[in-house]
Amino acid sequence: MYDLMIVGGGPAALAAAFYAQSKRLNAVIIYDELGGKTAWQHNRSNHEEVNQLPGNEVVEQLVKRVSQPDQHLVHIHDRANDVIPTDKGFAVTTERNGRIYARALIVATGANPKRLDVPGVQHLLGQGLGYSLTTFAHQVAGQRVAVIGATPRTFRGIAEMLGSAQHIYLITPYDGLPESSMTLALHRSPQLDVLTHAKVRDILGFNSARCVVIETGEEIKQIQVDRVFVDLGLQPNTRFVQEIGITDSDGFILVDEFNATSIRGLYAAGDVTTSIFGEQVLIAIGDGVRAAVSAYEYILTEKLHEVAA
Structure with missing residues (x-):
């Protein structure tokens, strides 16, 4: 069982994975494509101004860092079909790799424009x-x-x-x-x-x-x-978590100021949440780090309880 599982490949997921690497967590990241929407938005415009910090450049650097060989971070190119809370954490069923287990989970699957x-x-x-x-x-x-x-x-x-x-x-x-x-x-x-x-x-x-x-x-x-x-608004990619009661009526994941959901150990970050600042790369990166920090503190606390038991 992993310490942390991250579902998603966009800015928020990458930032969470980078933080997990820095803390040497036994982590896994599951994604369709690293980079998220920025992977296809990158070629849509050649007019970025010199005095701007294009979001895709930041994401490209995160992709490079997260993609470097690391014994603490496992990459799985797959899709999540459902999430099942368990006594010890979470089980995520994927299309091609069966069930994957982790103590804590961050959902950062993004949203697509309607x-x-x-x-x-x-x-x-x-x-x-x-x-x-x-x-x-x-x-x-x-x-x-x-x-x-x-x-x-x-x-x-x-x-x-x-x-x-x-x-x-x-x-x-x-x-x-x-x-x-x-x-x-x-x-x-x-x-x-x-x-x-x-x-x-x-x-x-x-x-x-x-x-x-x-x-x-x-x-x-x-x-x-x-x-x-x-x-016309955003459509969150949250079908695989609809059954566990953490979304609002529009499908966005409800989180608090620590990016925690109503289920202990389950966090969400980026456009998939109810944040009003959607499609902002730098905000998504900060969101991903905050979710990872919260997850890390949760994991540390759970491990301390296990040692003391």
């Missing part, structure tokens, strides 16, 4: 159309931007872009924006048009997204833009 299912999206993804406002908000200087969605992350992204974008069109199917100090401030900006009761019908463009076709009632409109962002 996709916009209209023509043009797949063809133009990465070509002026993307799902992460926070990652590329600094690239919209002087541009006309369409933002599809109405989540808290949507509003933060718009607030960030207003400082440089020429104009922003917020497209939402709702009759208005939820009231908050931020949305009230956004409403006062002459650079922002809020298009309510709007349904996206198509995204047009040849080599880049240039036009959003929307339907408002019986009227069809074409919004000419330079860039399109979609933020």
